[in-house]
Each structure stands twice: as structure tokens, then as C-alpha cells.
Amino acid sequence: MAQQHLDPTDPTAGTAPTGDALAGYLRAQATEFLRALRLHRETGSGPNGTAEAVDAARALRRSVRRISGSLHTFRPLLETDWSESLRPELAWLSGTLSMEHAYAARLDRLLLALHRLSGAAVFPAQSAGGPAPAARSDLTSAERGNLTVGAAKAGALLERQLTLARTRAHSTALQALGSSRFHAVADKVAVLASEVPLTPTAAGADLSPLATAAQERLTDAVTGLPLVTAGHPYNAEALIHGLSPDPAPHPQDAPWHQVRLLLRLHRYSREVLLGDTALVDVRLLDAGQALDRHRDASEAAAAAASAARTPRIAPATAYALGVLHADQRHEVEGARFVFQQAWQRQEVRAS
Amino acid sequence: MAQQHLDPTDPTAGTAPTGDALAGYLRAQATEFLRALRLHRETGSGPNGTAEAVDAARALRRSVRRISGSLHTFRPLLETDWSESLRPELAWLSGTLSMEHAYAARLDRLLLALHRLSGAAVFPAQSAGGPAPAARSDLTSAERGNLTVGAAKAGALLERQLTLARTRAHSTALQALGSSRFHAVADKVAVLASEVPLTPTAAGADLSPLATAAQERLTDAVTGLPLVTAGHPYNAEALIHGLSPDPAPHPQDAPWHQVRLLLRLHRYSREVLLGDTALVDVRLLDAGQALDRHRDASEAAAAAASAARTPRIAPATAYALGVLHADQRHEVEGARFVFQQAWQRQEVRAS
Structure with a gap:
């Protein structure tokens, strides 16, 4: 069916994947989470982080989304207490971690659009599958010079507002990553990397x-x-x-x-x-x-x-x-x- | 070919249309011009003219465009001095007559768009082939009330500017229709309604x-x-x-x-x-x-x-x-x- x-x-x-496949997937994603977390700590966490730090944050968000999504879809196969307590924590983490990136990407999108609307030279488009946008917009002051007063002022206003939002989101994410709430989530994910709490009948289901x-x-x-x-x-x-x-x-x-x-x-x-x-x-x-x-x-x-x-x-x-x-x-x-x-x-x- | x-x-x-067909077409369009002109004079010429006056003005523009276009496309078949002196006059007339309608239609288009953008009820769309938009916008004050302050002010500003432009275009058109320059064009078109000045070889060409x-x-x-x-x-x-x-x-x-x-x-x-x-x-x-x-x-x-x-x-x-x-x-x-x-x-x- x-x-x-x-x-x-x-x-x-032709083969019918069972709970064992789910357990394997969750273990792999949990391992990926731990790897990304380690990388994220090693690559620093300043607001204008390196490409590696950006990659690590993206990998972290990616694994959190996958664990969270699988817990949701395959809920009946997982121990209820465990999954019901982990899921809201993963949602909190996913939301907190995504904000900084979202504000940076939004600013880039809007500044690129302002340039396009001003008839300025076309910038290399950021494909959704490509690397995450750099933390700061890449527009040079000469490129900004092509904008009309209105477009330039609009760009400056958006940059001020979204950079402020982004800086706040960065602090919030840093605080979250240092919180005991986060450590509790990380501990649970660490356990998940070796042992997935399936229900007694799930392995073969x-x-x-x-x-x-x-x-x-x-x-x-x-x-x-x-x-x-x-x-x-x-x-x-x-x-x-x-x-x-x-x-x-x-x-x-x-x-x-x-x-x-x-x-x-x-x-x-x-x-x-x-x-x-x-x-x-x-x-x-x-x-x-x-x-x-x-x-x-x-x-x-x-x-x-x-x-x-x-x-x-x-x-x-x-x-x-x-x-x-x-x-x-x-x-x-x-x-x-x-x-x-x-x-x-x-x-x-x-x- | x-x-x-x-x-x-x-x-x-299979039949090959000749200069006679062109003469017939021009006579018909000239007759249409004279009919529309008579109707236009009878239906009055106030700035908020009746539907008949709007129709008459449209028929006038329509016949002028067709005569002018045919003179251009089939130029070698027509007496040069005659057609070369008439064409710029028809262009002047066509331009002068079209402005009032253009400003009225532009205002209607912009006010309808403002309403659409404000999420107000959809108005019956004006199809290009349908009757010309009424001289005044049909928006009621209740409908205007659905607009935000910005949309309402933008609408009022556009209405002021385009109504002024339209009123001026109306006066210009009226002056034109009363001018000796226009009477000379109308006289030439009246001759055209009965006698088309083809070149000697054009009739069978x-x-x-x-x-x-x-x-x-x-x-x-x-x-x-x-x-x-x-x-x-x-x-x-x-x-x-x-x-x-x-x-x-x-x-x-x-x-x-x-x-x-x-x-x-x-x-x-x-x-x-x-x-x-x-x-x-x-x-x-x-x-x-x-x-x-x-x-x-x-x-x-x-x-x-x-x-x-x-x-x-x-x-x-x-x-x-x-x-x-x-x-x-x-x-x-x-x-x-x-x-x-x-x-x-x-x-x-x-x-």
C-alpha cells in the first residue's frame, strides 16, 4: 500500500522497512547532532562567525529537524514518555537556533532585491541548496552608490532593523546553548545516538x-x-x-x-x-x-x-x-x- | 506570396485585392468618421459626457487611426502630396483626441488597483473590448472607506493629478475640434468619403x-x-x-x-x-x-x-x-x- x-x-x-530502520536513522541523526555541536563549539560563536561555524549551525538545525520530525511521524513506535518530553524541547531548540540565520538571510534577500530594483549589476544568486548566506551582506559601498536615495535609505533602515534583530537572536541562541535546558536536550540526544527507546513491538513493525x-x-x-x-x-x-x-x-x-x-x-x-x-x-x-x-x-x-x-x-x-x-x-x-x-x-x- | x-x-x-478595395475601405472609414463627428456634436461635449458622447469620441478615434494607418501602409498607391499632407494632421488629431480618454482610463485603472490591493470587493473588470470607462470613477465613499489611510491618500492624490490632466486634455480636444486646423482635416476626410485620390495605376494594383x-x-x-x-x-x-x-x-x-x-x-x-x-x-x-x-x-x-x-x-x-x-x-x-x-x-x- x-x-x-x-x-x-x-x-x-520489495523489502518492508521496520522499526529497526527507524532506530538506525535516529542513531545516525543523533550522531550527526553531536558532531555538529562539537564543531560549533570548536569554530567559535562570534556574531560574524566563519563559514565553518555557519556550516556547523546549519548541520545542527538539520539534525534537530530530522529527529523532531521522525519522533512526530513514527510516534506510536517510540516510548511515549520519552518522545513526548523530548519533542517540545527539540522544537524550542530548532526555533531558537534558526532565528539568527533567518534574519541574516532576510536582510540579504531584501538588499539583493533593492539592488535588482535599482537596475544595479546582478549578484550571484544564492541557491537554496548552496552555502548559507554570509553573516554580513557582501555589497560594497560602490555598489550601494548605484542606489537611489530612497533605495539606499530603505536598505540602511532594513539593515539597521534586521541586524539588530539578528544580533539579539545570536545572543539568545548563545544563551540557549549554554543553558541547563539545552544540556538536558543534548544529554538525551547523546543517549539516542546509542540507544533508541522503541516500544517493545516496534523493532519488527x-x-x-x-x-x-x-x-x-x-x-x-x-x-x-x-x-x-x-x-x-x-x-x-x-x-x-x-x-x-x-x-x-x-x-x-x-x-x-x-x-x-x-x-x-x-x-x-x-x-x-x-x-x-x-x-x-x-x-x-x-x-x-x-x-x-x-x-x-x-x-x-x-x-x-x-x-x-x-x-x-x-x-x-x-x-x-x-x-x-x-x-x-x-x-x-x-x-x-x-x-x-x-x-x-x-x-x-x-x- | x-x-x-x-x-x-x-x-x-484566391482573389487578389486591388487598389479598388483600398479605395472602398478608405471611403467607408471616412464615412464612419463623419458619422461619429456628427454624433459627437449632437451628444454634447461636457467633461462628464454621456455614454453616447464617449462612444462617439471612440468611433472618431477609431476611424482616424484606420485612415491614418492605411495611408501609411499603402502609401505608394495614393497621391503623394495629398497623403503626405493629411497624415501628420491625422496623427495630431488622433493624439489630441486620445488624451482625455487615456487620463480617465489611467485613473480608473489605478483606483481599481488600489482597491484590489486593499482587499476591497472586486469590481467588474473593464475588458478592453467593452465600453469605455465612465468619465468619473464609480467608487462609492463606502468603498473608499475600506482603504487604509495610505491607499486612500494615494487614491486622492492620483485623482487630483489625473483629473486635472484630464480636464486640460478635454479643453485641448474641444479647442482642437473648433479650430480651423480641424475643419481643414474634416473637409479632406469629407472629400475622401466620396473620392479616394489613388495614383493612376493603383486601382488595379x-x-x-x-x-x-x-x-x-x-x-x-x-x-x-x-x-x-x-x-x-x-x-x-x-x-x-x-x-x-x-x-x-x-x-x-x-x-x-x-x-x-x-x-x-x-x-x-x-x-x-x-x-x-x-x-x-x-x-x-x-x-x-x-x-x-x-x-x-x-x-x-x-x-x-x-x-x-x-x-x-x-x-x-x-x-x-x-x-x-x-x-x-x-x-x-x-x-x-x-x-x-x-x-x-x-x-x-x-x-
Whole structure:
């Protein structure tokens, strides 16, 4: 039943992965967590960390997400008390660790967009799969000189606001990593690296029904998305409410964010079943990257709108922020289109 | 040779239209001009004219464009002195008559966009083929109440600026219609309604080579457009330079405007050849409407940017104008996409 949704060329097809595969996956991710943590401590933790420190933080977040996701999807196979106490701690850790990176990436995205909108030379695009953006924006003062007054002031305002947020997030993450709460999580993960608390019957239990359930949660959520609209380019949907008096103007984004999380859970459960994190379904990857871009652009648009509410800014600054906000909302719309295209490809293949 | 580009299902295929067909077409358009002019005088000329007055003005512009375009495309078949003296006068008339409508349509487009961006109820869209927008915007004060302060102020500013421009254009058009310069044009068109000054050999001359040349000018110009980019939705091209310090930030629009004019000339020359203005190639119509929308959105975006340079406006107003500018530039990009799709359909059919 589960296999019908999986890749027919899958080398493990025909075998039925069991709780042992889950235990192996969790041990590997826990080991990866410990390795990344050690690397993170060795490479220093200043706010403008080295590329190694950035990589270590990313690996840490990556393993936390995978452990947390697997605990969620395969919950019935794991000791309840243990998994129910660990899961909120992993969510706290994941959230705390991701903020600094998110603010840095948001600033980079917005400054690159301002440059594009100013007709400045094109910068090397940061691909979602490539290295994390450097902690500081790479724009030189000569490149900044190409901006109009409004764009330059908007950039400076965003840089001030998002750098402050990022610095705070950095301190919060450092405090978290030194806290007893974190040490308790790290201890639990250290135990997980050698011993996974499966339920008595889990070792031989088939993982497929739980993986299929995760996939069905994804499929159901996608069914609720306005994919017909998203498949018609330039539908102008994402910018509706762009000037709304509503304080939460983009509730339309929430279902997409939810699908992003469910897609990630589905992807991780596939990793568990296939026993290999390197075997990636390109379509799932494309769809997931589109939803990452959707989330990033949505939050960048909100940051531009928020900056425009700063008291006493010049009209030229506000104008540039308005253009920037709309530009990012169009990126939101474009990401939905790309997701629709990727998802459609996937459905054709599955039928 | 010319027929290979025309519709194979064309009922007139096989016959070779001659200068007589051109004379018939010009006589019909001149008669239409005189009819529209009489109607325009009868229906009054106040700035908030009736629907009949708006229709009459539209019919007047329509016939002027067709006479002017045919004089251009079939120039070698017409008496040189006569056509060379009439063409600049028709261009002047066409330009003068179109401004009032253009400002009114631009204001409507921008106010509708502001409403859409504010998440207000959707208004009945004005299709390019439908009746011209009413002289005054139809927004009620309750509908305006749904706007944020910024959107409302931006709307009021645009209404002030574009209504002023429209009122001036109305006066200019009225003055023009009462001028001796206009009466000289009208007299020439009245003669044209009964007697078309063809060259001695034109009556039996084949129109096809000149029509084909018009089509080739169009095809050549389209070849110069960035259609590959335009065919990739959400390419973010149209908003590049949106914050540029360049005072003429959108030179990228000019080739599209040029294609719009050449497409119109090709369409009119087809009308001459087919002897029927009602036989419309749907693809040409779609492509032409996309280019009309391109031009309208381009000019609306420029109007929003221009309004944002008004001294002493509030930051919230400037922000709304920035969002509006970007929204209209996105419409520009969307119109290019639609043109690319329509043009592609046409090429498949022609091969």
C-alpha cells in the first residue's frame, strides 16, 4: 500500500522497512547532532562567525529537524514518555537556533532585491541548496552608490532593523546553548545516538503505514491549496490585501506554510524508509524549495512593510519599501506557481 | 506570396485585392468618421459626457487611426502630396483626441488597483473590448472607506493629478475640434468619403506586397523582443530599474510599444484586404489586447511613480504609491507573458 506511492526504481522496493530502520536513522541523526555541536563549539560563536561555524549551525538545525520530525511521524513506535518530553524541547531548540540565520538571510534577500530594483549589476544568486548566506551582506559601498536615495535609505533602515534583530537572536541562541535546558536536550540526544527507546513491538513493525499517513496528511493539505489559481501566472493574488488595514494581512500564506512543514515531514519519513538521506526525489526537492522561497519572500515582504511603519521616515524611503514589499509578494506568487508546476509533475508520475 | 501568411480558411483567398478595395475601405472609414463627428456634436461635449458622447469620441478615434494607418501602409498607391499632407494632421488629431480618454482610463485603472490591493470587493473588470470607462470613477465613499489611510491618500492624490490632466486634455480636444486646423482635416476626410485620390495605376494594383511588407515589419520587430524571458512567468524583468535613479527608467518598454503600433497597422491592412472590419483574427486580437494592457500598465506605473515625487506627501501615501507602481509594473510583465503565449499560438498556426 505504501509502496505504491514510492519510487518504483527504489532499490529497497520489495523489502518492508521496520522499526529497526527507524532506530538506525535516529542513531545516525543523533550522531550527526553531536558532531555538529562539537564543531560549533570548536569554530567559535562570534556574531560574524566563519563559514565553518555557519556550516556547523546549519548541520545542527538539520539534525534537530530530522529527529523532531521522525519522533512526530513514527510516534506510536517510540516510548511515549520519552518522545513526548523530548519533542517540545527539540522544537524550542530548532526555533531558537534558526532565528539568527533567518534574519541574516532576510536582510540579504531584501538588499539583493533593492539592488535588482535599482537596475544595479546582478549578484550571484544564492541557491537554496548552496552555502548559507554570509553573516554580513557582501555589497560594497560602490555598489550601494548605484542606489537611489530612497533605495539606499530603505536598505540602511532594513539593515539597521534586521541586524539588530539578528544580533539579539545570536545572543539568545548563545544563551540557549549554554543553558541547563539545552544540556538536558543534548544529554538525551547523546543517549539516542546509542540507544533508541522503541516500544517493545516496534523493532519488527512495518513503518509503511505511518509513512503513508504522513504522505496523506501532505496530500490532503495540498488539496486545500488554490492550485488552479496558482497555476495561472500573474494572477495578482499574493498582493491582494497588500495595502489592507488588516494587521495580519496575509492569512492566505498560512496554508502554504503548513504544506511546507508537511512536505518536510514526508521527505524525512522517506529518508527513514529508504535508509539514505542522499536519495532525494527531485520533484519533492523542487516543491520544497519553492515553499522555502514562498516562506522567505512572505517574511521579507512583511519586514519591508514593518520597516515602512517606522516613524518619521522620508517619503522616498517609504516609496522604496512599498516597491520592495510588492516585489517580494510577487516572489510569493511566483513561488506558488513553481510549487504548482512541481506538484503537477509529481502527480502525473504517481498515477 | 502574401497569401501564405493569411488565414487559409479566408473566404477571399484566391482573389487578389486591388487598389479598388483600398479605395472602398478608405471611403467607408471616412464615412464612419463623419458619422461619429456628427454624433459627437449632437451628444454634447461636457467633461462628464454621456455614454453616447464617449462612444462617439471612440468611433472618431477609431476611424482616424484606420485612415491614418492605411495611408501609411499603402502609401505608394495614393497621391503623394495629398497623403503626405493629411497624415501628420491625422496623427495630431488622433493624439489630441486620445488624451482625455487615456487620463480617465489611467485613473480608473489605478483606483481599481488600489482597491484590489486593499482587499476591497472586486469590481467588474473593464475588458478592453467593452465600453469605455465612465468619465468619473464609480467608487462609492463606502468603498473608499475600506482603504487604509495610505491607499486612500494615494487614491486622492492620483485623482487630483489625473483629473486635472484630464480636464486640460478635454479643453485641448474641444479647442482642437473648433479650430480651423480641424475643419481643414474634416473637409479632406469629407472629400475622401466620396473620392479616394489613388495614383493612376493603383486601382488595379495588387495590395498584397504592401500588406506583406507591413506584416514583415511586425514580424521583424517581434523578433527583437525578449520573448524567451517573457515566456518564463515571474521573471521579475519589468520591475528592474523600478527604483533606478535614471529619469527614463523603463526604456525596456519602448520595443513593445513599437510592436503594438506595428500590430495595429498589420491588423488594419488585413481589414483592407479582407474588406471586412468584423473578420478579426482572434490571436491577433489577443496579442493586440495584451500590448494595449502593456501600454496602459506601463503608463499607470509611471503615473504612480510621478505622484510619489509630489513634495510633502506622507510616508504612508508614498508607500502605497510604491506598492501600486510595482503592481502595475507586474501587470506590464504579465501582459508580456500573455503576448508571448498569443504570439506563439499564431506561429504554430502559420507554419
